[in-house]
Amino acid sequence: MSKAPVRVAVTGAAGQIGYALLFRIASGEMLGKDQPVILQLLEIPDEKAQNALKGVIMELEDCAFPLLAGIEAHSDPLQAFKDTDYALLVGARPRGPGMERADLLAANAQIFTAQGKALNAVASRNVKVLVVGNPANTNAYIAMKSAPDLPAKNFTAMLRLDHNRAASQLAAKAGFKVGDIRKLTVWGNHSPTMYADYRFATVNGKSVKEMINDQEWNANVFLPTVGKRGAAIIAARGLSSAASAANAAIDHMRDWALGSNGEWVTMGVPSNGEYGIPAGVVFGFPVITAGGEYKIVEGLEIDAFSQEGINKTLAELQGEQDGVKHLL
Numbered sequence: 001m002s003k004a005p006v007r008v009a010v011t012g013a014a015g016q017i018g019y020a021l022l023f024r025i026a027s028g029e030m031l032g033k034d035q036p037v038i039l040q041l042l043e044i045p046d047e048k049a050q051n052a053l054k055g056v057i058m059e060l061e062d063c064a065f066p067l068l069a070g071i072e073a074h075s076d077p078l079q080a081f082k083d084t085d086y087a088l089l090v091g092a093r094p095r096g097p098g099m100e101r102a103d104l105l106a107a108n109a110q111i112f113t114a115q116g117k118a119l120n121a122v123a124s125r126n127v128k129v130l131v132v133g134n135p136a137n138t139n140a141y142i143a144m145k146s147a148p149d150l151p152a153k154n155f156t157a158m159l160r161l162d163h164n165r166a167a168s169q170l171a172a173k174a175g176f177k178v179g180d181i182r183k184l185t186v187w188g189n190h191s192p193t194m195y196a197d198y199r200f201a202t203v204n205g206k207s208v209k210e211m212i213n214d215q216e217w218n219a220n221v222f223l224p225t226v227g228k229r230g231a232a233i234i235a236a237r238g239l240s241s242a243a244s245a246a247n248a249a250i251d252h253m254r255d256w257a258l259g260s261n262g263e264w265v266t267m268g269v270p271s272n273g274e275y276g277i278p279a280g281v282v283f284g285f286p287v288i289t290a291g292g293e294y295k296i297v298e299g300l301e302i303d304a305f306s307q308e309g310i311n312k313t314l315a316e317l318q319g320e321q322d323g324v325k326h327l328l
């Protein structure tokens with residue numbers, strides 16, 4: 001018997017990530033090739049954006065995806081989030097050339113307060129929320145705080161792009177297939193301060209750290225390359241990453257919904273105090289997912305270099321949170 005459709009809300013649906021994301025959700029890449037979906041798309045109440053959204057919907061129709069059970073266009077989050085099972089909060093103001101992420105904080109805080117409240121009012125009580133729009137961790141924190149009737153654990157931020165970037169850099173350096181890496185993680189904020197950590201990573205049972213054996217490369221090449229990759233793409237393309245961001249969003253939601261088969265993945269999730277991260281801070285952690293739930297991998301040894309990296313990204317996140325306190 002075929003499954004009942006689930007509702008997937010996507011904000012910023014007419015933007016560049018939306019354009020790389022919606023077709024993959026509708027084709028079953030996110031929730032499985034047997035799971036029909038209803039897309040509930042949100043754009044700002046602006047004629048140009050709403051027209052662009054109409055065009056995207058025409059293209060979705062023209063794909064004749066068998067799993068696409070319905071498409072809705074909205075300009076009000078209270079309608080877009082009605083009964084939604086999954087919410088991908090992409091819509092936000094992207095960073096342009098020379099712009100710092102901190103500049104985006106105030107503009108985006110307003111958006112995520114309103115959207116958190118709307119989710120609280122009308123979404124499924126089990127809604128799984130992924131925040132992509134930057135600053136992603138803090139926006140997820142704002143949405144979570146604005147939705148007191150929903151479980152805090154259901155609010156997550158996207159660190160998967162950083163994770164995937166780190167995996168590719170390591171594979172290129174050590175000469176293994178990127179899909180063979182296990183036990184990689186990225187701690188902290190989705191920003192240049194993130195701490196990508198391959199101390200536990202293995203390829204076919206062999207330690208990646210031992211394969212590379214180059215702390216100077218780790219500190220002075222690998223970490224800055226991964227941390228500044230978003231800016232490098234903006235400098236090259238004149239636009240921020242879109243296809244790779246959409247791909248990471250698919251990876252994040254797929255693994256959360258369908259399980260990671262015992263493997264580690266990185267998700268930005270509210271801390272329960274693990275690794276000394278204060279409770280409630282939305283932080284990148286290694287997690288294992290199963291049965292629609294994630295579990296933070298605990299008990300990993302944190303050496304002095306890693307502790308310094310974690311402290312730095314935590315301090316940045318706490319600074320961002322302090323900056324929005326008055327809005328919550």
Ligand SMILES: NC(=O)C1=CN([C@@H]2O[C@H](COP(=O)(O)OP(=O)(O)OC[C@H]3O[C@@H](n4cnc5c(N)ncnc54)[C@H](O)[C@@H]3O)[C@@H](O)[C@H]2O)C=CC1
Binds near residue numbers: 094095
């Ligand atoms: N977490 C991550 O790893 C990454 C995050 N990003 C972030 O994702 C966000 C989206 O990026 P793009 O799609 O490239 O931007 P874009 O500017 O192409 O599209 C954003 C869309 O969101 C819409 N929007 C703005 N405010 C909205 C609201 N309140 N409700 C609904 N829709 C709204 C805009 O009208 C626009 O169509 C940006 O904040 C960007 O910085 C981008 C790459 C990676």
Ligand SMILES: O=C([O-])CC(=O)C(=O)O
Binds near residue numbers: 161229230233240241
């Ligand atoms: O850097 C940006 O503004 C876009 C982004 O989050 C990324 O590519 O990681």
